[in-house]
Amino acid sequence: MAGKIDYIIVSGDSNTIYYNEPVLMKNDLIARGVPANRIYMDNAGFRTLDSILRCRDIFGEDHVTIISQAFHDQRALYIANHKQVTAIAFCAQDGDELWFSYLREKFARVKMMLDLVQNTQAQYYGEKIQIKAAKA
Numbered sequence: 233m234a235g236k237i238d239y240i241i242v243s244g245d246s247n248t249i250y251y252n253e254p255v256l257m258k259n260d261l262i263a264r265g266v267p268a269n270r271i272y273m274d275n276a277g278f279r280t281l282d283s284i285l286r287c288r289d290i291f292g293e294d295h296v297t298i299i300s301q302a303f304h305d306q307r308a309l310y311i312a313n314h315k316q317v318t319a320i321a322f323c324a325q326d327g328d329e330l331w332f333s334y335l336r337e338k339f340a341r342v343k344m345m346l347d348l349v350q351n352t353q354a355q356y357y358g359e360k361i362q363i364k365a366a367k368a
Contacts, residue, residue, distance in 0.1 A: 239270045239363055241291055243277030253277075272363055276356040280304070280340075281347050284311045284319075285354040291361050293317075299324055303337045307344055314348050 240261065244253025254273040262268050272291065277283035287293050298308045298321045305321035312319035346352075 237297060239272060240266065241272045241274055241287060241293070241296075241363075243274035243283035243286065245278050246275040247278065272361065276354070276358070278355055280308050281311055281344065281352060282354040282356070284308065284315055284317055286357070288315060288317050289354070289357060290359075291363055293363065295319075297322060301325075301333065303334055307337065307341055311344060311348070 242254045242257035242261070244257065246252040246254055252275070254275050254277070258268070258271050258273060261271055274283060274286055274291070277286060287296055294316065295318045296312070298305055298312070298319055300308060300321070300323075302323040305323055309319055309321050
């Protein structure tokens with residue numbers, strides 16, 4: 233992890249047994265040398281809003297680094313700013329279906345604005361998860 237971060241929360245959709253974003257991300261990180269005990273899974277990050285709110289309210293983190301594609305980082309930072317989460321973003325490499333992602337992002341930004349105006353909350357909360365920063 234190059235000493236830049238102590239742990240990672242992988243957040244995403246895990247709504248079916250056939251598709252589980254947090255497990256896919258965790259497995260990819262482990263395959264690249266990240267220790268499994270430094271990866272925390274958020275299986276209820278169905279939307280970016282959910283991921284930001286759960287990071288703050290479930291994992292107790294109000295200072296985060298968001299790692300995603302540039303188009304998504306912009307929206308995530310905007311949400312974090314409005315939800316009292318101090319965030320910076322690291323832009324990962326774009327995927328193969330870039331045109332679809334940008335089209336989808338246009339609709340996602342409209343939905344984001346509606347969510348912020350209506351003070352929409354995360355779909356699920358649950359028990360708090362204590363993250364213990366790894367010692368060097």
